[in-house]
Amino acid sequence: MVFAGLIALVAGGDLWLKHKIETQEPEGFPRPLAGTKDRIWLYRNHNAGFPFGMMEKQQKVVQTLPLVLTSMLAGGLLAMWQDKEKRLQKLAVSLMIGGSLSNLYDRYVRGYVVDYFSLRFGPLKEVVFNLGDIFIFLGAGLQAVCVSLGGVRKEKSVG
Numbered sequence: 184m185v186f187a188g189l190i191a192l193v194a195g196g197d198l199w200l201k202h203k204i205e206t207q208e209p210e211g212f213p214r215p216l217a218g219t220k221d222r223i224w225l226y227r228n229h230n231a232g233f234p235f236g237m238m239e240k241q242q243k244v245v246q247t248l249p250l251v252l253t254s255m256l257a258g259g260l261l262a263m264w265q266d267k268e269k270r271l272q273k274l275a276v277s278l279m280i281g282g283s284l285s286n287l288y289d290r291y292v293r294g295y296v297v298d299y300f301s302l303r304f305g306p307l308k309e310v311v312f313n314l315g316d317i318f319i320f321l322g323a324g325l326q327a328v329c330v331s332l333g334g335v336r337k338e339k340s341v342g
Contacts (some may be wrong), residue, residue, distance in 0.1 A: 186260065186277040192282025197314040198288060201297040222303050226311045229295040233318075246290050250322075252285040272329045278322030282315035 213229040232239030236295050253300045260276045289296040298311040304316065 188283040189274070189277045189297055190284065191280060193315070193318050194284040194288070196256050197318075199283035200299065200314055201285070201289065204297060204299040206230075206305065215303075219310055224301045224303055226301060228298040228311045229293075230298055242294075249283060249290065253280060253287060256280050256283070269329075274327060275322045275325035275329060278289040278318045278325070280322075282318035282322065282326070285313070285315035 190191045203224070207227065213224050216223040216225050230236055230239070232245055236249065240257070256276050256279055260273060261316055263273060263276075286296050296313070298313050298316070300313070301307065301309075301311045
């Protein structure tokens with residue numbers, strides 16, 4: 184139940200932030216976020232494609248592929264639901280599902296994904312994303328660590 188709540192919190196939080204951005208006047212963007220010393224900027228970008236606008240003309244693919252991948256993640260989470268030893272993996276998958284559901288909502292209801300902030304340092308200066316994207320990225324990274332550690336554990340138990 185904790186993981187279902189986490190999914191709802193991630194998706195709901197990102198959708199709430201997107202709503203806050205969408206209800207503001209477009210002329211007010213981009214702008215620095217107060218209190219961040221210009222390290223975070225707010226935007227009001229509409230992305231009809233995959234990251235960086237890729238395939239924005241192929242809306243069926245842009246809608247269907249994330250739906251299929253999110254469904255696969257949900258199936259994976261259900262498959263390990265009762266396994267008490269896979270808490271980190273369930274956390275990782277839940278973060279990815281939550282972020283993905285928020286973006287799926289955008290794709291199907293708005294016709295585009297709302298991206299609303301940029302970290303103004305290093306190579307991230309030119310990238311505008313949303314909280315859902317961050318959670319997808321964090322979940323994928325955590326899942327990669329879990330898979331790597333699982334391989335290490337198996338090697339130790341075999342050897």
